[in-house]
Amino acid sequence: MTYCYNCGHITPGEPAFCNHCGRSYDVKLCPRLHPNPRSAEVCSKCGSRELSTPQPKVPAMWKLLAILIRLGLGLLLLYLSLGFLIALLKTTEFQRAFVCIGLALFGLWLIWSKLPDWLQDMIRSAARRRGRNDDN
Secondary structure (H helix, E strand, O other): OEEOOOOOOEEOOOOOEOOOOOOEOOOEEOOOOOEEOOOOOOOOOOOOOOOOOEOOOOOHHHHHHHHHHHHHHHHHHHHHHHHHHHHHHOOHHHHHHHHHHHHHHHHHHHHHHHOOHHHHHHHHHHHHHHHHHHHO
């Protein structure tokens, strides 16, 4: 998703232009969609003088504020998650389940390491194909 700083609308995907106001995102584009810097007067690839109008520049202070907010929220989430995990680790039921899951994972890795290379490669390629099919 891309946020337009000109009109305030969010466009899904990775668009070249805002669907609402028609401005391009951070670059000037010619009719053939060649990207050019904001200061360009002529397309560097095809020489066209018809360039799009980019959205307004975002002040560096706003970008820094956005990074700090994301970092703060991420650290808060990490702190809360670790606190929850530590609280769970203190219960005996969770400790038993944790040991069982650890033993099961150890067993699976042991079995995986004993499989022949050709079978491991076949499983990996099948998993990659399945991942590509799931993305579509």
